[in-house]
Each structure stands twice: as C-alpha cells, then as structure tokens.
Amino acid sequence: MMAYDRWANNRLIKAAQQLDSARLARDLNSSFSSVHQTLLHIVWAEELWLERWHGHSFMPSLDPTAFSTVQSLHHHFEEVHARQRHFLEVLEAGADDQRIGYVNFRGQRWEYSLAQMVQHLVTHSAYHRGQLATMLRQLGVVPPTTDYLVYVDEQTSAGA
Numbered sequence: 001m002m003a004y005d006r007w008a009n010n011r012l013i014k015a016a017q018q019l020d021s022a023r024l025a026r027d028l029n030s031s032f033s034s035v036h037q038t039l040l041h042i043v044w045a046e047e048l049w050l051e052r053w054h055g056h057s058f059m060p061s062l063d064p065t066a067f068s069t070v071q072s073l074h075h076h077f078e079e080v081h082a083r084q085r086h087f088l089e090v091l092e093a094g095a096d097d098q099r100i101g102y103v104n105f106r107g108q109r110w111e112y113s114l115a116q117m118v119q120h121l122v123t124h125s126a127y128h129r130g131q132l133a134t135m136l137r138q139l140g141v142v143p144p145t146t147d148y149l150v151y152v153d154e155q156t157s158a159g160a
Contacts, residue, residue, distance in 0.1 A: 005122045006081045008146035012132050015143050017070045023139045035135050039073050040064055042128050047080045049121045053087060057103040
C-alpha cells in the first residue's frame with residue numbers, strides 16, 4: 001500500500017507542476033486553502049506518521065516558505081518516501097502487528113498496530129488527493145487518475 005501511496009502522490013505532484021506560483025497558492029476555500037497548502041499537509045502527515053512509527057509523538061508543522069515550490073515539495077516527498085521505504089524494508093516478519101503508542105496534539109495517548117497506522121496514512125493521503133483533484137480542475141488542470149487498480153495494472157505491465 002505504501003508503494004501505491006508514493007505512486008499516487010507523485011502523480012498529483014506532477015500535475016501540480018503545471019501550475020504557476022499564483023495558481024499554486026490561490027485560495028480555493030477547501031480543507032486547506034490551496035494546492036500548495038494541501039500538498040504541504042500531505043507530506044507533513046506522511047512524515048508525522050513515520051515519526052510515530054519510530055515512537056516519536058510530535059512533529060512541528062512544516063514551514064511553507066521552506067517548501068514554496070512544487071519542486072521543493074516533491075524533493076521533500078521523495079526524502080520522506082525513502083525513509084518510509086527503509087523503515088518498512090528492515091522490519092522483521094510479524095512487525096506489522098506490533099503496537100505503537102503515541103501522544104496526539106491534544107495530549108491523548110493512542111496505540112495502534114503498525115498495519116493500522118499504515119492503512120490510516122494511505123487513507124488520509126487518498127482523502128486529500130481527492131481534494132487536490134478537485135482543486136486542480138478548478139485551476140484548469142486535468143488531474144491524473146490515482147485509482148488503486150490503475151496502479152496495479154501499471155505495475156503488472158511494467159513487470160511483464
């Protein structure tokens with residue numbers, strides 16, 4: 001699922017690269033105001049969950065000025081995705097059932113299995129990618145499909 005998540009995020013980032021800085025930052029009155037803010041939130045959440053997998057509860061918001069371009073966001077996505085891949089590749093068998101605790105931003109303690117956290121991360125990113133698709137349409141960009149089965153078909157074709 002994480003490979004699918006990376007694939008889908010990359011497709012939306014590529015589509016967002018068609019936007020100039022004014023359209024990237026345009027307030028579209030969504031959960032997050034703009035394409036830029038939505039991409040920033042997705043990569044921040046992906047990194048937050050990675051930190052939680054490592055047992056760290058808190059991570060400050062990302063500075064929007066440090067990631068003001070789609071290219072800088074893409075670079076940060078790639079760094080986070082590489083760290084996610086490494087974390088998951090070195091897991092021992094059965095580690096996905098491992099329970100991991102963290103404290104949320106309200107000071108509440110929660111505990112879930114790694115598998116549940118990964119599923120949450122993928123679902124969270126998919127939710128916001130849907131918002132991005134709508135935002136891109138509003139800005140005149142045809143969004144790419146990010147359907148899971150399209151990903152499966154592409155992977156099958158690439159392996160054949």
